[in-house]
Amino acid sequence: xxxxxxxxxxxxxxxxxxxxxxxxxxxxxxxxxxxxxxxxxxxxxxxxxxxxxxxxxxxxxxxxxxxxxxxxxxxxxxxxxxxxxxxxxxxxxxxxxxxxxxxxxxxxxxxxxxxxxxxxxxxxxxxxxxxxxxxxxxxxxxxxxxxxxxxxxxxxxxxxxxxxxxxxxxxxxxxxxxxxxxxxxxxxxxxxxxxxxxxxxxxxxxxxxxxxxxxxxxxxxxxxxxxxxxxxxxxxxxxxxxxxxxxxxxxxxxxxxxxxxxxxxxxxxxxxxxxxxxxxxxxxxxxxxxxxxxxxxxxxxxxxxxxxxxxxxxxxxxxxx
Amino acid sequence: xxxxxxxxxxxxxxxxxxxxxxxxxxxxxxxxxxxxxxxxxxxxxxxxxxxxxxxxxxxxxxxxxxxxxxxxxxxxxxxxxxxxxxxxxxxxxxxxxxxxxxxxxxxxxxxxxxxxxxxxxxxxxxxxxxxxxxxxxxxxxxxxxxxxxxxxxxxxxxxxxxxxxxxxxxxxxxxxxxxxxxxxxxxxxxxxxxxx
Numbered sequence: 001x002x003x004x005x006x007x008x009x010x011x012x013x014x015x016x017x018x019x020x021x022x023x024x025x026x027x028x029x030x031x032x033x034x035x036x037x038x039x040x041x042x043x044x045x046x047x048x049x050x051x052x053x054x055x056x057x058x059x060x061x062x063x064x065x066x067x068x069x070x071x072x073x074x075x076x077x078x079x080x081x082x083x084x085x086x087x088x089x090x091x092x093x094x095x096x097x098x099x100x101x102x103x104x105x106x107x108x109x110x111x112x113x114x115x116x117x118x119x120x121x122x123x124x125x126x127x128x129x130x131x132x133x134x135x136x137x138x139x140x141x142x143x144x145x146x147x148x149x150x151x152x153x154x155x156x157x158x159x160x161x162x163x164x165x166x167x168x169x170x171x172x173x174x175x176x177x178x179x180x181x182x183x184x185x186x187x188x189x190x191x192x193x194x195x196x197x198x199x200x201x202x203x204x205x206x207x208x209x210x211x212x213x214x215x216x217x218x219x220x221x222x223x224x225x226x227x228x229x230x231x232x233x234x235x236x237x238x239x240x241x242x243x244x245x246x247x248x249x250x251x252x253x254x255x256x257x258x259x260x261x262x263x264x265x266x267x268x269x270x271x272x273x274x275x276x277x278x279x280x281x282x283x284x285x286x287x288x289x290x291x292x293x294x295x296x297x298x299x300x301x302x303x304x305x306x307x308x309x310x311x312x313x314x315x316x317x318x319x320x321x
Numbered sequence: 322x323x324x325x326x327x328x329x330x331x332x333x334x335x336x337x338x339x340x341x342x343x344x345x346x347x348x349x350x351x352x353x354x355x356x357x358x359x360x361x362x363x364x365x366x367x368x369x370x371x372x373x374x375x376x377x378x379x380x381x382x383x384x385x386x387x388x389x390x391x392x393x394x395x396x397x398x399x400x401x402x403x404x405x406x407x408x409x410x411x412x413x414x415x416x417x418x419x420x421x422x423x424x425x426x427x428x429x430x431x432x433x434x435x436x437x438x439x440x441x442x443x444x445x446x447x448x449x450x451x452x453x454x455x456x457x458x459x460x461x462x463x464x465x466x467x468x469x470x471x472x473x474x475x476x477x478x479x480x481x482x483x484x485x486x487x488x489x490x491x492x493x494x495x496x497x498x499x500x501x502x503x504x505x506x507x508x509x510x511x512x513x514x515x516x517x
């Protein structure tokens with residue numbers, strides 16, 4: 001059957017939320033959000049001082065809702081209380097406990113490398129003019145647990161285009177903050193080689209699913225989840241989604257990435273979720289949704305294969321893992 | 322305090338982590354990933370009980386309090402108890418009680434292999450912990466129960482191998498095990514009849 005040219009074919013993940021979420025769940029979520037206001041207010045108290053963040057909160061609450069998974073959302077307390085963010089400590093409770101050590105106001109991001117518009121810009125400049133969306137994505141940690149998280153933000157592509165990358169830009173790399181004179185609690189020890197680094201191939205970075213999150217559950221993103229802005233690449237393991245970005249660089253060559261530098265035989269540059277390629281310590285065939293006791297099967301590319309498998313056509317994914 | 326009271330105190334003290342975990346599990350108080358908490362805590366207490374059981378002989382030799390030996394069996398059995406819980410939590414929740422999944426993990430992942438071997442080594446020690454078995458085995462009982470040293474090393478490497486990047490947490494266990502095994506090595510080297 002031929003497609004009707006007058007109907008805009010929305011991508012599979014861009015379905016309005018109310019079409020796929022059971023109304024009862026949807027209302028429960030609203031109820032939960034109301035009930036968690038107290039907790040959330042306490043978490044954001046330092047931020048409330050800034051009027052600009054007030055603007056962001058307004059913009060986030062008006063974000064267009066798009067969704068990728070019809071699954072029960074992971075509780076806000078779990079999303080914000082169970083984190084790997086080694087800058088704030090290696091225990092999963094450390095990031096929330098040490099969240100205040102991360103100062104996100106003022107925040108600036110430097111853009112370098114193979115682009116026509118390099119420079120330094122503030123967080124406010126960076127988000128100005130971006131249309132906010134809410135996207136429910138599945139986050140899969142390499143430790144074989146996963147969460148269903150409502151992020152707010154905008155596609156990375158719409159940010160990167162502003163800097164006009166040249167044809168020499170084959171990759172884009174990211175860095176998290178590291179101030180040697182004022183290290184964060186977890187940075188006082190060389191658990192990894194600071195600053196934390198990540199990178200993507202340009203076509204992965206420009207893919208419509210690749211997202212910059214500035215919000216979580218409709219509110220500005222808590223520090224422990226990578227405030228004020230983080231990357232979300234839903235078909236890759238969680239560590240690929242770098243938190244608290246301070247630097248973006250367009251490069252000709254494949255950039256170095258933190259976990260790959262630490263243990264290249266365990267963490268590849270691509271880090272695609274792949275049930276066929278096990279980590280030496282964690283079988284990747286199955287995963288545990290946070291909030292559930294038993295494991296579920298892991299899907300190829302975290303369930304996003306229909307959208308992104310094309311990017312890896314002809315590549316040996318056992319070799320480029 | 323009479324010695325039976327010490328035994329009671331030890332019994333309830335070593336049972337308390339288990340009570341706390343069971344209560345935490347049913348009252349939903351074990352954090353975002355309760356299965357992970359159960360696995361880590363039962364593993365930790367198995368290791369602690371094992372180290373404690375290995376500490377009793379040196380403690381007796383150094384203090385001369387012979388009655389300490391009456392605690393050794395109980396502490397050793399607690400090590401087996403927590404190791405068994407540790408294994409069951411992993412088998413039930415991580416491997417869905419499937420023998421195929423379990424075998425695949427044991428054969429594919431060296432740290433799982435070591436952990437499983439450690440539990441297997443504890444099994445004959447637990448079975449032969451009774452007075453009856455002790456009498457029946459005579460001198461061989463002591464030789465058999467030296468397996469506890471191997472279990473200590475297996476547990477240590479099982480732990481080290483699963484750490485992602487931060488090795489700080491394993492240091493106290495490594496130091497304790499080195500001290501306990503080092504003490505035995507030192508005494509063994511000093512024993513004159515060894516040369517004969």
